[in-house]
Amino acid sequence: MSAPGPPASAAELTALARARELALRGRGRVSPNPLVGAVILRDGETVAEGWHEGPGLPHAEAMALAAAGDAARGATVVCTLEPCSHHGRTPPCSDALIAAGVRRVVIGVLDPLERGRAQGREVLAAAGLEVAVAPEEEGRLCAEMNSPFVTWAMTGLPEVTLKMATSLDGKIATASGESRWISGPASRELVHRWRADSDAVAVGIGTALADDPSLTARDIEGPVRQPARVVFDATARLPLDSVLVSGAHGEHPVIVLASETAPADRVAALTAAGVDVVPLAGGPAERIAGGLRVLADLGVQSVFVEGGAGLAAALVAAGAVDRIAWFLAPMLIGGAGAPSALGGEGAATLALAPRLRDLTAVRVGEDVLVSGRLRPLPGTV
Ligand SMILES: NC(=O)c1ccc[n+]([C@@H]2O[C@H](COP(=O)([O-])OP(=O)(O)OC[C@H]3O[C@@H](n4cnc5c(N)ncnc54)[C@H](OP(=O)(O)O)[C@@H]3O)[C@@H](O)[C@H]2O)c1
Known part of the structure; x- marks a missing residue:
């Protein structure tokens, strides 16, 4: 010493x-x-x-x-x-x-x-x-x-931030599927800043199909470094005419985390279109862990996950989420058929429901941003 x-x-x-x-x-x-x-x-x-x-x-x-x-x-x-x-x-x-x-x-x-x-x-x-x-x-x-760097250096995994935007009653879309926009312009501007600060931005294939997002960082001041764009897509369904695939030949990669059993013709078509298709072994939970490890090995220290409900629930259930950034919009959507932010089976008991630590709540425009950690930063307790 x-x-x-x-x-x-x-x-x-x-x-x-x-x-x-x-x-x-x-x-x-x-x-x-x-x-x-x-x-x-x-x-x-x-x-x-x-x-x-x-x-x-x-x-x-x-x-x-x-x-x-x-x-x-x-x-x-x-x-x-x-x-x-x-x-x-x-x-x-x-x-x-x-x-x-x-x-x-x-x-x-x-x-x-x-x-x-x-x-x-x-x-x-x-x-x-x-x-x-x-x-x-x-x-x-x-x-x-430096939490992404510290997490990556100490665990060999990227730091995962889950961002969601819900109505006050926890819905991410109406029963008919309308989801744009729940959060306000100030929140969306902040999200673009966070995309630029992240090494990768990720969504599930459900969101890619429903919203056809570009996942780029736009309309913000200062230097903008575009993140890698990642889709959790077991069967490599991401459409060839999607905005993501159309931009896949650019400087910033589009990565599809697929199952190793994904149809070969889909994998070949996406690869030919410039997408990096990563075959992952195992079931959904193994593919989450394996996908995050692959990203870490590519030097990705921070993954900013933007939903949807299926992927968010799978990440939470796998214990893979480090930080939460949750925008609460002052609206009530309601409806038993309208999707809520976390799908899957959910916590079996309240005692098993993950709780946030280091909680903060701030106003962003008309929304309230609730942030916290689901896992402590490695090396701190
Ligand atoms: N308000 C918000 O913050 C917000 C954010 C995002 C999306 N949304 C809305 O949410 C809706 C989409 O949500 P969603 O639940 O249908 O889609 P999703 O969470 O984007 O995608 C779910 C899909 O991800 C795939 N997946 C790949 N690997 C997985 C794994 N290890 N575990 C679980 N799933 C895995 C599964 O499909 P495969 O098995 O086929 O791969 C699953 O069906 C849209 O309406 C969208 O507009 C709202």
Whole structure:
């Protein structure tokens, strides 16, 4: 273990909060890398800032060191994530901090990918730098900011967010199937932002057939990186003339997670149209787990699931949902024949019904957005 330096001071914790703000500038751009921000302090004053802008670009610490120049010598570097110790697309940040003559490093949260490596904090301590890790509550904020990266690094699976929009009485469509639009424009704009922040957006084949969605991120400000688009479609029924298949030859893949028993002619036709058809073994539950593993292996750290009722219920039943984003629209649809948000068999007893933790509720336009976690972020309890 590295010899800990004195605990983080109030000024350093303020700098850490600023470093988190800086890190968020990379949102939607850095995956599969983490969001990282760094602030360099001398005598409690900020002399330089940095953040990671994307794969292949300098890490936050390197950017801040370059901005600080000679002022880095003897300074304190406050960073949201443990500095890396390995040669990736860029050289190790721990070496850069040592070479710059930094005296002290304050780390927001340890890097799960540093397990089994030299470990940045150990390298720094071995070189005589003071190293302090922020208190648990601060570390949790730094980890939560990077929850897809942390989940993927610690479990080998992407973080799954289930987004649904329902009437107050929990319906996702009328009895006749009309479902557009239940949520209001402000909610839909937010959804486009979240699509751009996600590595993949997924729906079940029922939704693909009913709504013919494009699942692209549109009409939002700032840099937009299009997610991969994924359909859970056991028998490869996705129509060749659907919007999704029509856009499948573009830069961003359309992936159909099918059963290995899907009809060969359907698989061949979709493949010829540019769709990546992934054959998965087993029944529905195995295919959910297998599909998520395949996505993780492709580098997908975050999957934003947009329904419908069948897929949502299957994911919840499989325990595969990490986070919930639920828009409640101020309308009452009613009708015994109108579908509700979760299909399937549902919980057998109230005691078995999954409950949300870390619950928040905010107004978005006329809707209320209820968010929370179904699973704790790995590494936190
Ligand atoms: N308000 C909202 O938030 C919202 C969001 C989305 C959709 N919707 C509405 O919901 C309706 C569609 O819902 P839906 O339930 O019919 O369709 P769905 O959930 O989109 O798709 C269900 C289908 O997914 C397939 N699937 C593939 N792998 C599966 C697995 N492991 N487990 C379970 N299913 C799997 C199954 O078909 P195969 O076995 O053939 O693969 C199943 O029939 C539409 O009316 C749509 O407009 C509303």
